[in-house]
Amino acid sequence: MTRSEENYIKTIFHIGRQGQEAVSTNSIAEQMETKPSSVTDMVKKLSDKNLVNYKRYQGVSLTDLGTKVALGVIRKHRLWEVFLVEKLDFSWDEVHEVAEQLEHIKSDKLIDRLDRLLNYPKYDPHGDPIPDKDGGFEERDKKLLSEVAVGEGGVCVGVKDSSASFLKFLDKNNIALGQFIQVLEMEEFDGSLVIGIGDSTRQISHQIAANLYVKIKE
Amino acid sequence: MTRSEENYIKTIFHIGRQGQEAVSTNSIAEQMETKPSSVTDMVKKLSDKNLVNYKRYQGVSLTDLGTKVALGVIRKHRLWEVFLVEKLDFSWDEVHEVAEQLEHIKSDKLIDRLDRLLNYPKYDPHGDPIPDKDGGFEERDKKLLSEVAVGEGGVCVGVKDSSASFLKFLDKNNIALGQFIQVLEMEEFDGSLVIGIGDSTRQISHQIAANLYVKIKE
DNA sequence: ACAAATTTTTAGGCAAGGCTAAGTTTGTGT
DNA sequence: ACACAAACTTAGCCTTGCCTAAAAATTTGT
Numbered sequence: 130m131t132r133s134e135e136n137y138i139k140t141i142f143h144i145g146r147q148g149q150e151a152v153s154t155n156s157i158a159e160q161m162e163t164k165p166s167s168v169t170d171m172v173k174k175l176s177d178k179n180l181v182n183y184k185r186y187q188g189v190s191l192t193d194l195g196t197k198v199a200l201g202v203i204r205k206h207r208l209w210e211v212f213l214v215e216k217l218d219f220s221w222d223e224v225h226e227v228a229e230q231l232e233h234i235k236s237d238k239l240i241d242r243l244d245r246l247l248n249y250p251k252y253d254p255h256g257d258p259i260p261d262k263d264g265g266f267e268e269r270d271k272k273l274l275s276e277v278a279v280g281e282g283g284v285c286v287g288v289k290d291s292s293a294s295f296l297k298f299l300d301k302n303n304i305a306l307g308q309f310i311q312v313l314e315m316e317e318f319d320g321s322l323v324i325g326i327g328d329s330t331r332q333i334s335h336q337i338a339a340n341l342y343v344k345i346k347e
Numbered sequence: 348m349t350r351s352e353e354n355y356i357k358t359i360f361h362i363g364r365q366g367q368e369a370v371s372t373n374s375i376a377e378q379m380e381t382k383p384s385s386v387t388d389m390v391k392k393l394s395d396k397n398l399v400n401y402k403r404y405q406g407v408s409l410t411d412l413g414t415k416v417a418l419g420v421i422r423k424h425r426l427w428e429v430f431l432v433e434k435l436d437f438s439w440d441e442v443h444e445v446a447e448q449l450e451h452i453k454s455d456k457l458i459d460r461l462d463r464l465l466n467y468p469k470y471d472p473h474g475d476p477i478p479d480k481d482g483g484f485e486e487r488d489k490k491l492l493s494e495v496a497v498g499e500g501g502v503c504v505g506v507k508d509s510s511a512s513f514l515k516f517l518d519k520n521n522i523a524l525g526q527f528i529q530v531l532e533m534e535e536f537d538g539s540l541v542i543g544i545g546d547s548t549r550q551i552s553h554q555i556a557a558n559l560y561v562k563i564k565e
Numbered sequence: 566a567c568a569a570a571t572t573t574t575t576a577g578g579c580a581a582g583g584c585t586a587a588g589t590t591t592g593t594g595t
Numbered sequence: 596a597c598a599c600a601a602a603c604t605t606a607g608c609c610t611t612g613c614c615t616a617a618a619a620a621t622t623t624g625t
Contacts, residue, residue, distance in 0.1 A: 131611080131612090133611080133612065133613095153572080153573090154572075154573055154574085155571095155572065155573080163612090163613070163614090164613075164614065164615085165572075165573065165574085166573085166574070166575080166613085166614070166615080166616095167612070167613050167614070168573090169573065169574055169575085170574095170611095170612075170613080171612075171613095174611095174612095185573075185574070185620085186572080186573055186574075186619090186620055186621065188573095213457070216464055217457065217460035217461065217463075217464060218460065219456070219460070223456070226454075227452070227454045227456075227457055230452045230453065230454070231449075231452060234445070234448045234449060235448065236444075236445045236448070238437070238441070238445075239431070239435065239445055242435035242436065242437070243435065245435075246434055246435060349581080349582090351581080351582065351583095371602075371603090372602075372603055372604085373601090373602065373603080381582095381583070381584090382583075382584060382585085383602075383603065383604085384583085384584070384585080384586095384603085384604070384605080385582070385583050385584070386603095387603070387604055387605085388581095388582075388583080388604095389582075389583095392581090392582095403589095403590085403603080403604070404589085404590055404591065404602080404603055404604080
């Protein structure tokens with residue numbers, strides 16, 4: 130598997146998660162900042178290698194083999210992210226691009242040992258689940274903060290958007306994984322929320338709330 | 348810098364260390380398991396980028412800039428080797444090929460933090476010196492075991508050949524860095540040695556002795 | 566249902582990095 | 596000194612992965 134093939138597979142997996150069905154050429158191209166014609170080329174190659182199901186004009190989906198490959202790459206990416214944060218004191222907005230490089234290192238032993246060094250973590254620094262060696266992972270049951278009823282609250286367990294700018298915003302506002310967030314008020318007009326974190330309260334926009342996952346206390 | 352360019356630079360540096368002068372196209376090709384014609388192509392490109400001095404038919408040598416690049420890659424390679432051995436319990440014969448991949452990861456922050464995590468090591472698992480951020484490094488004063496006088500001895504500080512087969516041989520014979528080795532006898536006929544390690548003695552060939560570095564006790 | 570808009574594919578090219586085969590240049594032996 | 600071997604370069608071609616422009620298929624609007 131070349132680096133490029135791995136990146137395509139990973140992208141197809143990520144897009145596929147949102148909408149289940151066949152993934153469009155255009156969406157892949159957009160996500161990867163490349164052109165649709167390049168996608169077509171690569172998709173044919175992946176199809177020849179039995180990594181994707183592909184029929185002209187009908188979009189693409191991962192085969193079982195392709196899914197396995199995708200989960201392998203994602204496992205590596207997320208383990209490296211944990212390493213960067215836990216062992217090298219990177220902040221959660223700095224890890225992505227380095228992990229994009231590290232995820233392509235080929236060595237099973239390396240990744241198994243890394244897993245051990247990190248104590249077999251189940252989630253990465255953004256709260257996303259880390260697949261195990263066989264591709265299995267536990268998706269936490271979580272809710273977007275924007276969908277939590279007024280008066281309710283939960284522990285922050287993840288972010289939907291993990292762009293550096295969003296993560297930096299959260300840092301600035303002392304919002305971090307593991308923190309308890311309570312929804313105190315919700316403004317009908319724009320969907321903005323007043324939330325309580327620890328002893329203080331804040332006003333956050335709907336956009337922010339729609340990118341924060343919390344786990345509701347049962 | 349592409350991965351390939353970095354590999355050429357690194358190879359030119361390593362060959363240049365042995366013989367000082369301009370490095371031949373053929374020796375680069377041989378070392379890199381590629382063809383001389385490919386080397387010529389790449390060398391031209393490196394010359395355009397001011398990384399090497401090159402005149403047709405006259406061999407090639409690194410410029411100051413090229414040397415800096417080489418030391419940077421070597422620093423990364425050796426730090427990763429230390430990481431693999433110290434943190435992930437790789438043995439010293441397993442680290443090379445993984446480090447070959449890791450050395451091309453681009454992130455200054457990553458490498459500085461890795462250096463810190465490992466406590467600023469000065470030598471890699473084979474006893475080779477690790478350049479610091481500015482490219483400076485301390486070459487230990489050491490001697491090949493084959494050049495040590497009978498009756499003398501020293502602490503094993505490095506290997507000249509770091510191929511997996513040689514390193515495994517050393518493991519099998521309980522020879523490791525840090526161990527005190529004494530030359531007890533030397534066979535004139537084939538240059539083989541009888542050496543003492545700890546409480547036991549062993550017979551080793553000249554070939555082995557000529558690939559082991561020791562530091563003579565002053 | 567059918568023309569227009571959109572999406573996707575094909576055709577043809579480009580740069581990187583490699584190869585083989587065919588020249589050049591340099592070095593060597595006598 | 597000069598012929599020949601060895602070393603090196605050039606020329607031309609290949610694959611990967613990407614691009615633009617143009618053609619084909621699909622979807623959409625009415």
